[in-house]
Amino acid sequence: MYHHPDLTPFTPRQRPSLRAAATNMIENWPSQAYRDDYAMMRGIWPILPKTLLLSDPALIEEVLIAKAEKFSRDRFQTRALANAVNRQSVFFAEGADWRWQRRAVSPAFRHDKLQALIPTFIQCAYSLAQEWRHAPQDAIIDVAPAMSRVTFDIILTAVLGAGAQDFDREKFLAAINPSLSTIAWRFLYARIGVPSFLPFPGASRVAESVDWLHNALTTLVAQRRASAGDHADILGLLLSARDPETGRIMNDEELVSNLYTFMIAGHETSATALGWTLWLLAHDQTSQQRVREEIQTIIGDRDIVVEDVEKIIFTRQTLQESMRLFPPAIGVGRAPIEDIDIGPHKIRAGELAIIAGWCVHRHEKIWDDPNGFDPDRFSTESAKGRHRCAYLPFGAGPRICIGMNFAMLEMTVILATLTRHFRFSLVPGHHIELATNLTLRSKNGLPLNISPL
Template sequence: MNAHPSHFRPAPEGPRPDLARITPPARPLGPWCLFRTIVRNPLEAWPEAIYREPLYVSEFLGNTSLFVMAPNLIRQVMVDEADAFEKSEVLRRALSPALGDAILTADGARWRWQRRAAAPIFRAERIRSFVPAMIAAAERTREALAAEAGAEVDIAQTMMRTTFEIIVETMLSGHGAIDAARVETGITDYLESTSWIFALTLLRAPAWMPYPGRAKAERAKTYLRDELLRLAAEGRRTGTDGRNDLMSLLLAARDPETGQAMDDRDVADNLLTFVTAGHETTALALTWAFYLLAHHPEAEALVAAEVEAATGGGPLTADHVDALPYTRQVILEAMRLYPPVPVVVRAALRDVDLGGTPVKAGTPITLPIYAVHRHAALWDHPERFDPGRFAPEAAKARDRYAYLPFAAGPRICIGMGFALAEAVAILAVLVRAFRFSLRPGYRPELKQRITLRPAEGMPMRVTPR
């Protein structure tokens, strides 16, 4: 699985850096310890067996849930019998208050028609038309970093702002004034509360149950929903003629079977879904890629060399972004070690059989993507950073359902192509210009708040190459 691109030499073997990771408990946690751990960081509650076994049955206060790690069983849940599973209660309670009944949180017929409505914006030719805007945003970030050369910057925050700028430009056509810093803060404040929702759902507590930070999360939710509702109403009022962005498509969308249109609330819910998911996840993939390259300067040098070879020393263009296989492999490997969405949770709609294990209707099914990506039976040296895992011949030899940064099946991330093009473009622009080094002695703490964030950001020194 560790073949390298033929035109690049493999990194020399030697001492491996101690990369940030979750240290799982050797045995399942007791009820009180489990509750506290989930509130602090849900990933830390997964026992070591989840990184070794194909399927794991968890019991908590008489309630059963399943962790599924075997690729054939993941395929059964996400593809072969996808109609037997729905979004879990914990996901609905965590995200629906902010995102409503939009494409990420809806199920059934409502999900299908929203997916059809949004699909045209993510066709390959449309994504390609967005790449110049992605490169331009990366170049503005490059100029901003050049002005701070030698100083320490938080790359996590820098990437959040860069990808947010791209989302506003491509999904909203720069439509309306939107306060990027306040939206970013609102998203963080809302997501910060989600670990409490996970823990209280496990206890089967009612949705109205108060918890620390709930009022702050409610304020953030109200601001985010009101802001996107304002943009939707403004877009409908000013018209969509000549626009090819997501807002215009959603405003004009009609269900081909019923003729139903989206009202402003539907449009706002979906816009907020794409603004939130679309910039947060790509920013995190890039943040972790810069972290890994700082620990592997030989790989960083290969990215810079590949970009120079592709461009001939000239400006990066959309054509070049398609011709950077190693740079893309770095992004893919960063998303293996640090998947931006580290877990997917479903619930069985009916009684099913998973690999000989009977599963009753209503049972929560956890697909622990972070653990699957580091599973001892699926990956050679799973803790090691090795972009060569994603060379074409290595990827072809691996089970498709061992690697799930964008999920899989009918509900595979609709923005996958957009996110990969964006991440490659940004990484290429910045790595050819700068070297990135971590604050000495800094080891980021992994924190799950729906997405997988570095708890205290990613302080890095940026120096011109």
């Protein structure tokens, strides 16, 4: 067995702890989930429903794909993540409402729309590279917030088009902060059954900022409705979306909810994945050099163009391997609508199934050297025959992440732009402690030494 202490920053706990539930909840996932098909979650609190942690691809396929319509989202996750701004979005909708919303938002993520966004990806990545060029030689930069900034710029342009210029991004980012930074509390309260009317630290700031966000986005939608002309951005597509069967269009609450969801889900996740990727490449200089050489061979010294993105295969594999080791979403939760059999298990209505992406990605039976970093695992040759649910950074089945291709394109462009211009190395003495908030973050950031090439 190989040892990668930096890449396995904790040991699964024998007994679940409240502290872990509030900081890094994966610590409470039992070690069997990395060896066996499933594990039973032990409750920290007696009122927690029975929870089955699934880490076998075939069982996961049953839940997410074959019997998908028999499950709804996990109500604890919904309680922790939903608020007055986002609760009517495609992310939280269920049944027929979800189906229509998913149909309505899908055109915004079609291949041709994404291709048209590549110049925006290139331009935003290039602006960040320019900024870093002016940093002092060998500056230490925390790449986690830097990645959030660049992916936020991108999603803003994708959603609002030219309107992104007038958008007060600083105020928006300040307003989402209280919600994001208290998610761990809300998860904890939800999971241990604290009633939702009881405040948690920071609750009043969350309420204020959610009000502000709701008003700001409602005004934005109203302004756009009043303005003339068609817009090719995501907001424009949502405004013109019409259900082909019923003719239904989105009301203002649904529009605001989806805008907010795209703005958050569309930048936090990709930023997290990019941060971990740069950190892993700093850890593995050989792979970093291979990414750089691939870009040199395929792109040389000219600007990146749309056609390059599909050709830089190792760069893409690096992102895939990074999301295997550090998936931005550690898992997805599901609750059966009625009693159901999954493999040999009977899951009753009211109980929970957690699809433990983190454990599947480090499962002893699925991967050689599961905790080691090796982008070649995602070469066509090596990936051949791998179960479709053995790798789940974006989930699977009908509710698979709608922004998957958007994110892969965007991240490939950003990674290529940064790696060709800078060398990344680890800061001695910095150690990783994981924090499971909205996404899987490093508690003390991802500071790296960055030197221009």
